[in-house]
Amino acid sequence: MTSVLLDPTGELKPSQREPVAKLDSLAGKTIGLLDISKARGDVFLDRLDDLLGDRGITVKRYKKPTFTRPAPLDLVNIMASEVDGVIEGLAD
Amino acid sequence: MSSSGYVAVVKQDCPTCVLIEPVLQQLEAAGVALTVYVQDDPDFPKVSNRVDDRALDKSFELDIETVPTLIRFNNGTEQARLIGWEQNEWRSFTGIEQLGEGLPTYRPGCGSKSVEPGIAEQLALRHGTVKFNAREVSLAELEDDIEACFDRGWSDGLPVVPPTPERVLRMLNAVAREGHEIIGQMPPFGVDCSVEKVAINAVMAGCKPAYFPVVLAAVEAALDPAFCLHGLLATTWFSGPMVIVNGPVRQAIGMNWQGNLLGQGNRANASIGRALQLTVRNVGGGLPQDTDQSTYGTPLKFGCCFAEDDATPWQTVAETMGVTSGRSAVTLFSADGPLGVADQKSRDPESLVQSLAGSLKAVNHVEMANGSDAVVLIGPEHGRVFDQAGWSKADVTAALHQATHIAGKDLAMGTTDAAKASAAESTGTAGQIPKFRPGGLYLVRAGGDAGLFSAIIPGWVMKGSVGTDPVTREIR
Numbered sequence: 001m002t003s004v005l006l007d008p009t010g011e012l013k014p015s016q017r018e019p020v021a022k023l024d025s026l027a028g029k030t031i032g033l034l035d036i037s038k039a040r041g042d043v044f045l046d047r048l049d050d051l052l053g054d055r056g057i058t059v060k061r062y063k064k065p066t067f068t069r070p071a072p073l074d075l076v077n078i079m080a081s082e083v084d085g086v087i088e089g090l091a092d
Numbered sequence: 093m094s095s096s097g098y099v100a101v102v103k104q105d106c107p108t109c110v111l112i113e114p115v116l117q118q119l120e121a122a123g124v125a126l127t128v129y130v131q132d133d134p135d136f137p138k139v140s141n142r143v144d145d146r147a148l149d150k151s152f153e154l155d156i157e158t159v160p161t162l163i164r165f166n167n168g169t170e171q172a173r174l175i176g177w178e179q180n181e182w183r184s185f186t187g188i189e190q191l192g193e194g195l196p197t198y199r200p201g202c203g204s205k206s207v208e209p210g211i212a213e214q215l216a217l218r219h220g221t222v223k224f225n226a227r228e229v230s231l232a233e234l235e236d237d238i239e240a241c242f243d244r245g246w247s248d249g250l251p252v253v254p255p256t257p258e259r260v261l262r263m264l265n266a267v268a269r270e271g272h273e274i275i276g277q278m279p280p281f282g283v284d285c286s287v288e289k290v291a292i293n294a295v296m297a298g299c300k301p302a303y304f305p306v307v308l309a310a311v312e313a314a315l316d317p318a319f320c321l322h323g324l325l326a327t328t329w330f331s332g333p334m335v336i337v338n339g340p341v342r343q344a345i346g347m348n349w350q351g352n353l354l355g356q357g358n359r360a361n362a363s364i365g366r367a368l369q370l371t372v373r374n375v376g377g378g379l380p381q382d383t384d385q386s387t388y389g390t391p392l393k394f395g396c397c398f399a400e401d402d403a404t405p406w407q408t409v410a411e412t413m414g415v416t417s418g419r420s421a422v423t424l425f426s427a428d429g430p431l432g433v434a435d436q437k438s439r440d441p442e443s444l445v446q447s448l449a450g451s452l453k454a455v456n457h458v459e460m461a462n463g464s465d466a467v468v469l470i471g472p473e474h475g476r477v478f479d480q481a482g483w484s485k486a487d488v489t490a491a492l493h494q495a496t497h498i499a500g501k502d503l504a505m506g507t508t509d510a511a512k513a514s515a516a517e518s519t520g521t522a523g524q525i526p527k528f529r530p531g532g533l534y535l536v537r538a539g540g541d542a543g544l545f546s547a548i549i550p551g552w553v554m555k556g557s558v559g560t561d562p563v564t565r566e567i568r
Contacts (some may be wrong), residue, residue, distance in 0.1 A: 003230060003231055003233075004228050004229065004230055004241070004256070004257065005225040005227045005228070005229045005231065005237065005241070005254050005255050005443045006224055006226040006227075006228060006229070006256070006260050006288075006292050006373070007228070007229050007256060007257045007292070008226075008255055008289065008292040008293050008370070008371075008374040009246065009374045009375065009377070010278065010281060010283030010284075010285075010295055010374070010376065010377055011226075011283075012281060012283065012291075012377060038216070052475050072187055080403060
C-alpha cells in the first residue's frame, strides 16, 4: 500500500480532512450509542442510556454487526444523519 | 574504501565483468589497494576486498552508468575512471604491464543496475538528491490509495493513478525543465502552477512520461491570456479545452487521428486531455457547480485531445497557426460536443461546401451570427472530394465563410416574421452578414477511412478580445 502521495492541488486547503467540531454541551442534542458487538458492551451502554435519559438527553441506539470490521457505510450514514454525536463502546 | 587506491564496480550478470575477474585478482595480487563493489551476486568476483552493493547506494553515490567501472582515488578524491574493458587503457591506468594478458583486448561494458528504469528514481529519492516542492500527503495504513484520491477531491469522477514520488519523478524526467519552474497562474484562484504540479496531475491522468512534453505544452497554451481559461472554465456554456496535436510526436507516442479519434481506446488521446483538465481542476481549484458554472458541461470536459492527419495535401492546423512544417505542436480550442454532418451524395466541392455550411449555420442557434468559432473535422472521404478537385484548405475555408452568411432579417431570434423585418430595418442588417468572424473557421483533417461524414465542433460563444482565441505552442 502506498504511504505517501504528492499533493496535486494548489495547496490552498489543509491536506488532512478537518474533524467535526466537538460538542460543547449535550443539552438539547441527540446522542447515539454504538454497540460494536463486543461482550458486555451493552451493559455499559445501557447504563449510559439511563444516565443520559435522566438528564433529558435524547438517545438513539445502534449496533455494528461485528467488532472485527469497520461499521458498514449505511450504518455510518444513518448515524451521521440522525444524531449530533456518538458514544462508542469501543473495547472489553 | 581506502582514501587512495582503486574502486571497481561490477555485476555478475555482465559478461565483461566476468571476463575481467582475473584482472581484478591480478591487481590485488600486485598489491594494489582495490575495493570491488558488486551490484548483484555478493559472492562475485573472487577477490578479498569485495563489498555487497545490491542496495546500489555506492553505485549511485559514484554515479556509475556502466559496469565495469574502475576509478582511481587519491586522498579520497576521484582522479580518473575507466568504463568497460580496454586492455591498453587499463594497463596504463594501473601501471601494470601484463594486466589481462590473453584476454580479448576490448569489450564494452553493460548498463549499471543503478540506472535501470524505476531503480534510478528510487535511488534519487532515497538519497535525497530530488526534492519536491509539493506537499507530501501521508495516507493511513489501511487507506486505499485510489479511494484516498477520491476522498481528497483530486478526481474528475473516474479513478486516478495515485501520484507517488517515484511516478512523478519519472514524469518529470521526461522533460529538461526544473520541477519548481512556474509556468503561469492557474485560474480561477490564480495559483502558481509549477512544472511539478503538472507532472503530478499527468501521473494521475494516466499519462506515460513520453506524453509529458505534450501535456506541458498544452497547459502552457491554456495559460496564455489569449485562451481566456478563466472564462472558459467559469462559463455557463458547454465548452472545455480541446487539444489538437500535429507533428512527429503523434507517431512517437502512438496518438490516434483515425477511426474513433474523439472516442475511447487510445491512451495518449485519453490521458493528455485529461491531464490538462485535472491540472486546471486541482491546481486552479475550479470545480463543477462552484466556479465551473456550466449548465450542461460536455463529456469532452473529462479531457479532449486528438491528432490531425498530417499526410494530406492541406496545411495542418499548426502550420496555419504559424508553426514550421515538421515540428510538433499543440493547438488549443474551446470545444463543445461534436455535431455530425452526413453527406453521402455530394461528389463535387461546391455541393459539399453547401452541405457543411447548412449544418454550420445551426451552431449556437440558427438565428445567431458571430457567436462562436467552429472547428470542422473533415473526414478522409469528404477530404478526398476537395483534394481531387484541387481545392486547398484556404479555398474551402473561404467558400465556407461565404456560404454561411445569414440574412439579417433572420437574426431576430424566435420572434415573428414582422418583428424580424422590423428588427432588420432598424439595425441595418437587412443584407447578408457572416455567421463566423474572419478566421473563425478552422478546418482540420482527421477521421476514420469509412463514412462520408465530417464533424463540426463549435466552441465557447465568446471570442477574441471578449473571449477565447485558439492558442498554439510548439512541443519541446
